[in-house]
Amino acid sequence: MSKHHKRVLGWGAAALAIGALAFVAAGCGSSKSSSGGSTTNGLNLPSSIGKGEGALNLIEWPYYSDPSFAKKFETQTGCKIHRKDAGSSNEMVALMRGGGGGGGGQWDLVSASGDASLRLIAGGDVQPVNVKLIPSWNDFIPTFKGPAHNTVSGVHYGVSLQWGPNVLLYRTDKVKPGVNDWAALYDSKYKGQITIPNNPIQIADAAFYLMHAKPELGIKDPYELNKEQFDATVALLKQQRKLVKLYWNYDTDGRAAFANGDAALGAIWPVDTLALQAKNVPVKEVIPSDGATGWADTWMLAKKAPHPNCAYLWMKYVSTPQVQAKQALVFGETPVNPHACPFMNQIQAGSCAKYHLNEPSSYYDTIKFWKTPTAHCNQGKNDCMDYNAWQKAWTEITG
Amino acid sequence: MSELAQPGAPLRSARLRLSAALWRRPWLKVTLLLALPAIAFLLVYLGALVALFISAFWQVDAFTGKVVHVWTTENFHSLIHDQVYRRIALRTIGMAAAVTVTDAVLAFPLAFFMARVAPPRMRTLLFVLVLLPLWTSYLVRIYSWRLILAKNGALNWLLNGIGLPDAGLAYTNKAMWIVFSYVWLPFMILPIYASLERIPDSYLEASADLGGRGWRTFRSVILPLALPGIVAGSIFTFSLTLGDFITPLLVGGAGSSFIGNVVENFIGVNGNIPFAAAFATVPLIVMAVYLVIAKRLGAFEAL
Numbered sequence: 001m002s003k004h005h006k007r008v009l010g011w012g013a014a015a016l017a018i019g020a021l022a023f024v025a026a027g028c029g030s031s032k033s034s035s036g037g038s039t040t041n042g043l044n045l046p047s048s049i050g051k052g053e054g055a056l057n058l059i060e061w062p063y064y065s066d067p068s069f070a071k072k073f074e075t076q077t078g079c080k081i082h083r084k085d086a087g088s089s090n091e092m093v094a095l096m097r098g099g100g101g102g103g104g105g106q107w108d109l110v111s112a113s114g115d116a117s118l119r120l121i122a123g124g125d126v127q128p129v130n131v132k133l134i135p136s137w138n139d140f141i142p143t144f145k146g147p148a149h150n151t152v153s154g155v156h157y158g159v160s161l162q163w164g165p166n167v168l169l170y171r172t173d174k175v176k177p178g179v180n181d182w183a184a185l186y187d188s189k190y191k192g193q194i195t196i197p198n199n200p201i202q203i204a205d206a207a208f209y210l211m212h213a214k215p216e217l218g219i220k221d222p223y224e225l226n227k228e229q230f231d232a233t234v235a236l237l238k239q240q241r242k243l244v245k246l247y248w249n250y251d252t253d254g255r256a257a258f259a260n261g262d263a264a265l266g267a268i269w270p271v272d273t274l275a276l277q278a279k280n281v282p283v284k285e286v287i288p289s290d291g292a293t294g295w296a297d298t299w300m301l302a303k304k305a306p307h308p309n310c311a312y313l314w315m316k317y318v319s320t321p322q323v324q325a326k327q328a329l330v331f332g333e334t335p336v337n338p339h340a341c342p343f344m345n346q347i348q349a350g351s352c353a354k355y356h357l358n359e360p361s362s363y364y365d366t367i368k369f370w371k372t373p374t375a376h377c378n379q380g381k382n383d384c385m386d387y388n389a390w391q392k393a394w395t396e397i398t399g
Numbered sequence: 400m401s402e403l404a405q406p407g408a409p410l411r412s413a414r415l416r417l418s419a420a421l422w423r424r425p426w427l428k429v430t431l432l433l434a435l436p437a438i439a440f441l442l443v444y445l446g447a448l449v450a451l452f453i454s455a456f457w458q459v460d461a462f463t464g465k466v467v468h469v470w471t472t473e474n475f476h477s478l479i480h481d482q483v484y485r486r487i488a489l490r491t492i493g494m495a496a497a498v499t500v501t502d503a504v505l506a507f508p509l510a511f512f513m514a515r516v517a518p519p520r521m522r523t524l525l526f527v528l529v530l531l532p533l534w535t536s537y538l539v540r541i542y543s544w545r546l547i548l549a550k551n552g553a554l555n556w557l558l559n560g561i562g563l564p565d566a567g568l569a570y571t572n573k574a575m576w577i578v579f580s581y582v583w584l585p586f587m588i589l590p591i592y593a594s595l596e597r598i599p600d601s602y603l604e605a606s607a608d609l610g611g612r613g614w615r616t617f618r619s620v621i622l623p624l625a626l627p628g629i630v631a632g633s634i635f636t637f638s639l640t641l642g643d644f645i646t647p648l649l650v651g652g653a654g655s656s657f658i659g660n661v662v663e664n665f666i667g668v669n670g671n672i673p674f675a676a677a678f679a680t681v682p683l684i685v686m687a688v689y690l691v692i693a694k695r696l697g698a699f700e701a702l
Binding site: 088097123241256260392396399 | 484546552664
């Protein structure tokens with residue numbers, strides 16, 4: 001190739017490059033105007049549920065629309081379910097924010113846990129729900145009618161579904177005699193045998209422990225920590241890191257660590273206890289007498305839901321006692337509708353008590369449900385550390 | 400016929416004028432020819448990089464989690480001044496370097512055997528064996544390593560069987576090092592093989608004629624000629640390790656986070672794409688420097 005040709009090629013390429021960059025820059029610029037969304041101005045709630053649109057697109061935890069109860073819904077309403085299983089709360093938020101946010105016009109409902117729900121509300125990705133259209137809502141345990149993780153200033157952004165505690169699990173062949181206090185997770189006796197979730201919300205577990213172990217810090221709510229309380233919690237977690245074998249990303253990874261003998265003690269979910277016990281791994285689960293943190297899931301309605309009627313029909317359906325009972329036993333969690341109790345016992349004798357559905361309301365005061373931390377906390381001082389700070393601190397602890 | 404030719408005439412003259420214009424302006428011809436592939440390349444490849452780099456200078460609103468389009472160097476500031484990100488970046492780069500060295504040491508003898516010693520039939524067999532792991536999913540191979548290294552796994556079972564204590568490798572950085580070295584090994588063997596195969600026999604004979612024995616011939620003839628192949632292989636092993644986030648997630652333990660994991664968490668947990676983008680420029684810069692050095696060493700002739 002001659003020198004002249006090379007130069008010609010060079011100029012042509014340069015011209016193209018500038019053109020393409022201008023195009024990209026223009027694209028970036030235009031996306032600016034589409035961002036920004038209002039949250040709660042002027043509630044425009046439906047007063048009745050119309051006819052189903054024939055389809056329902058769910059972002060869900062695996063098995064949250066298990067065919068054992070979803071099939072009946074599909075034949076009853078004609079709403080064909082398309083499900084997308086998510087592996088983590090982050091994945092759920094990312095899916096909801098895809099395609100311009102609000103579910104991108106693709107998704108109708110998301111089964112968000114408490115560490116995701118306020119993020120979705122604040123980001124304008126979900127819309128208010130008229131709970132009057134969900135008859136079973138009146139029967140819910142009071143805690144779950146308008147919990148802080150899905151209700152903001154009296155506006156409901158979804159319908160509570162099921163919940164479960166974060167439990168202390170240990171291998172009975174390795175930890176003798178057993179443990180029954182969260183302090184075990186911070187005990188150097190178990191160095192290299194502990195597994196805990198790799199999730200910034202885990203900071204709340206340490207704060208919950210300090211709430212009882214160090215009352216002088218004055219922690220009232222493990223999700224509302226001021227700078228001093230936060231720093232003390234992070235310091236405790238940095239100590240704990242030296243004892244941790246594995247920060248599990250998916251609960252199945254934590255489960256594998258217990259099964260393979262790499263972990264002897266840790267924080268995990270009841271569903272994993274059941275799975276391990278089914279495989280004859282000698283494990284025992286405890287909820288210490290101080291209580292525990294817990295997760296509670298909510299079906300939240302996407303702002304740009306393409307099938308709102310089917311979405312309402314689904315929220316109505318999964319709140320009924322029979323379906324609540326079925327789902328609880330498929331997944332290993334606790335219904336929010338106490339009328340599910342006899343149906344649970346019908347499917348599996350004694351399961352209502354096993355999943356704590358028959359507890360008095362005072363029991364729920366000992367469970368601190370996940371909610372996304374924000375700077376605006378209830379004490380009115382607005383001096384709390386927000387989720388960005390939690391995320392950064394968690395990277396610092398585990399990284 | 401004439402009816403058909405009539406409308407064709409102006410078209411033909413237009414075509415002639417166009418070709419004349421193109422002939423007179425070669426730059427126009429080149430631009431038109433290359434426009435489509437070049438735009439595709441720029442948009443898909445460079446466009447993504449430019450978008451990444453631009454968003455690295457934005458910020459995220461703490462409350463709503465939405466990206467705020469205001470220019471700031473805050474992300475790079477905290478990247479440089481926060482100790483944890485430096486630690487994670489150094490860990491990632493260090494691991495990539497360790498894996499590259501390990502793979503080079505492991506791959507060289509095998510590649511040498513394949514290229515210069517093995518008879519053709521065995522060479523084919525060895526090729527198949529080297530490539531065989533690549534036919535299965537990368538995820539499957541990582542999971543199987545997790546089973547091997549677990550406390551109740553195959554490795555400890557073997558060690559205990561011959562009276563040795565547990566290796567205790569599960570969920571450690573050493574486990575990551577082993578798995579990475581295993582997973583990327585074929586990418587090192589193949590370029591080294593290619594460069595070794597290219598060495599003419601006459602060079603080795605000449606070295607022998609001049610009194611060079613095995614070690615001397617290896618040092619002065621084989622190694623310098625194989626070096627571009629080693630460097631080419633190292634580009635693969637280094638960049639693949641640098642960008643990975645699955646292996647740290649699955650076989651790493653406490654304190655095993657890579658740049659990729661932090662990027663994933665920042666995007667996933669609070670949608671902080673600007674910070675993730677800022678951190679993602681680190682491997683980009685490291686790789687650019689690495690490639691410049693590799694080019695100096697002649698790696699691109701061996702690819």
